[in-house]
Amino acid sequence: MSIYDTFEPAKQVLLKADEILYCGMISGRKKLHGENHPPVDFLSHESFIMAPGEAVAINFPEASKTNPTSCLTLGISKFEELPKAETVADYESMLSWNLDAENLKPSAKEF
Numbered sequence: 001m002s003i004y005d006t007f008e009p010a011k012q013v014l015l016k017a018d019e020i021l022y023c024g025m026i027s028g029r030k031k032l033h034g035e036n037h038p039p040v041d042f043l044s045h046e047s048f049i050m051a052p053g054e055a056v057a058i059n060f061p062e063a064s065k066t067n068p069t070s071c072l073t074l075g076i077s078k079f080e081e082l083p084k085a086e087t088v089a090d091y092e093s094m095l096s097w098n099l100d101a102e103n104l105k106p107s108a109k110e111f
Contacts, residue, residue, distance in 0.1 A: 001074045006063040016055035020076040023048050028069030031059040042071075 003026070012033075015021075024047040032048075033039045034056045042048065042058075050056065063069040 001072065004071050004073065006060045006069040007065050008060075009063055010058075010060045013058045013060070014055060015050075015058055017050060017052065017075055019052050021050040022074040022076065023050065024072045024074075026070035026072055028060070028067065029062055030069060030071070031061065033057040033059070 006028070023042075025042050025044050027044050029044070030042040031039055032042050034054070060069050
């Protein structure tokens, strides 16, 4: 996990990762220029996920010492293990979950 602060305007800063990368904008504004999509503003409290091997060029048009641009990034290694069911019963329970579309949580019949 890293936090990047930018204190002056910058253009075409390259960001590339070999792993899944979660990016969360803390403050300020960036303009993202991806290889396969049109430029987009990345604003405070927004987030995006980059696929492994993807690259973006970033502009920081409003960054300053009094108004820095801050972004949190979290790399997710393809080698990290996902949580595993401890027992067959846990696994079967996960397979049978019925999600309530309005609340996005397991339905009451599972409890």
